[in-house]
Amino acid sequence: MAFDFIVTSLQQRRSDSLYRQRQSITALSATGITVEGRPYINFASNDYLGLAQSDQLKQAWQDATELWGVGSGASPLVTGYSAAHQALECRLAEYLQREAVLLFNSGFAANQAICQGLMAQGGYIIADKLSHASIIDGALASNGKLQRFAHNDVSHLQRLMNKSADNKLVVTEGVFSMDGDVSPLKQVSQCCADHNAWLMVDDAHGFGVLGEQGMGSAELQQLPQNQLPVLMATFGKAVGTAGAFVAGSQELVDYLVNSARHYIYSTHMPAAQAVATLASIELIRSQSWRRDKLRSNIEYFKTRANQLGIALMPSDTAIQPVMVGDPDRALQTSRALKQAGFWVTAIRYPTVPQGTERLRITLSAQHEVPALDELLIVLAKVVQHGD
Ligand SMILES: Cc1ncc(COP(=O)(O)O)c(C=O)c1O
Incomplete structure (x- = not known):
């Protein structure tokens, strides 16, 4: 049959844990996101300076x-x-x-x-x-x-x-x-x-x-x-x-x-x-204060992650990935973070090379230290113990 490959390609993606699905967002603020009626703290946006909601x-x-x-x-x-x-x-x-x-x-x-x-x-x-x-x-x-x-x-x-x-x-x-x-x-x-x-x-x-x-x-x-x-x-x-x-x-x-x-x-x-x-x-x-605030959030996040034994990738920017190494585990850790109220995307092949699947945490000038602390505590638990 014509275009049979569509069904097999989708099946393959599902069995490889590489299937993609969209999430319909119903509300968005600088650091918050609501999906299916549930609010999360958003650590997945590229709105690094919080300007999209200015x-x-x-x-x-x-x-x-x-x-x-x-x-x-x-x-x-x-x-x-x-x-x-x-x-x-x-x-x-x-x-x-x-x-x-x-x-x-x-x-x-x-x-x-x-x-x-x-x-x-x-x-x-x-x-x-x-x-x-x-x-x-x-x-x-x-x-x-x-x-x-x-x-x-x-x-x-x-x-x-x-x-x-x-x-x-x-x-x-x-x-x-x-x-x-x-x-x-x-x-x-x-x-x-x-x-x-x-x-x-x-x-x-x-x-x-x-x-x-x-x-x-x-x-x-x-x-x-x-x-x-x-x-x-x-x-x-x-x-x-x-x-x-x-x-x-x-x-x-x-x-x-x-x-x-x-x-x-x-x-x-x-x-x-x-x-x-x-x-x-x-x-x-x-408004250079936005960049200053972002920089201070990045420094704080990296320092605390280090104290908590969370291995971050070598980055000094707002993109702070945590390597997980396989797609299943990336999805599981992302899901565990969501259960705890944090929206963090699992990045999988082919967006990144196979075996380098990761959580892509992005920081914004709008995040406040308590939110960073809360994320890091849950992250340490999820990444280190696989809970
Ligand atoms: C490095 C890089 N280049 C280009 C693009 C594409 O830009 P746009 O979203 O405006 O199509 C993106 C992401 O979207 C990106 O991360």
Whole structure:
């Protein structure tokens, strides 16, 4: 029968403990989540600064709908590109000290567009082994060849760089989404310079939280445009809205406007979303207390976890995973935490390599110490004794 594989694939996933199910959330606050009528403390969100529920941003979005309505009505090259989108692009370019910025509806689309656009004439995409699925899929769907270097291993990257191709794009993440560690961008960018390659950084989890002004890995590691020609980040995490941007040279942006199918053939994000996103970027820059609070929560969490004998992965960011090592156990520990009132996601293959299944705990500036303490006490019990 046609498409028989659907049933067998679902059965296989169930028997491997890899079956995915959505949970319909009925209420969401900065650190709380209600699922099927039960409230939990949320340790699974990427809303690192607590901005998704900011009254100021809600108001900015609401006010903008009075002027712009709720939808953009067309793709950007038709009539979907407004002064609101332009203002966000210009402000971001100024803050990031880039010539130009281009907005995308999602980070997934932006990564696909970059990989496919820059590999139009062939070449190599040399990506960190732990790069996000959108980068890998973008590379596989491009005219380039994909090679992967061992995670954060600059000497392995160096060995892969001896290609004669004109166009080599090295891709990595500023902060790795499932591990929380950071890329040694200075060394990676030096390696690119030595081999006439371009560096692209996906800073989905660094933008907003890293750097004095919150402008992410490029600010923290002081990488100007000539050392980091393609910077991409999303708005769906610390910024608290949705969508993404690519920042780089005016030629890069003009090229994408003229060729990126994900950009040209997709209805643009609502202008009100761009207005709220810009308001968020201004808050990110001016309210450094949010980053300070997040940092202090991270430090507290790590110190207490250590005292309680909980083995965390080596991360100094808001992403604090606990390795569990197999999918069944990841589900069981996540369920045990839920029973105790904490929402923590079990991350399984193929999101992470087989055998590295984990709990992905994410911290926010909105968490308070008592909640961290409560989680850690339950976590110690669940992880160490398997209760
Ligand atoms: C590293 C990374 N890149 C890209 C994306 C995709 O971004 P978006 O959710 O805006 O599609 C995500 C997660 O969603 C991510 O974690």
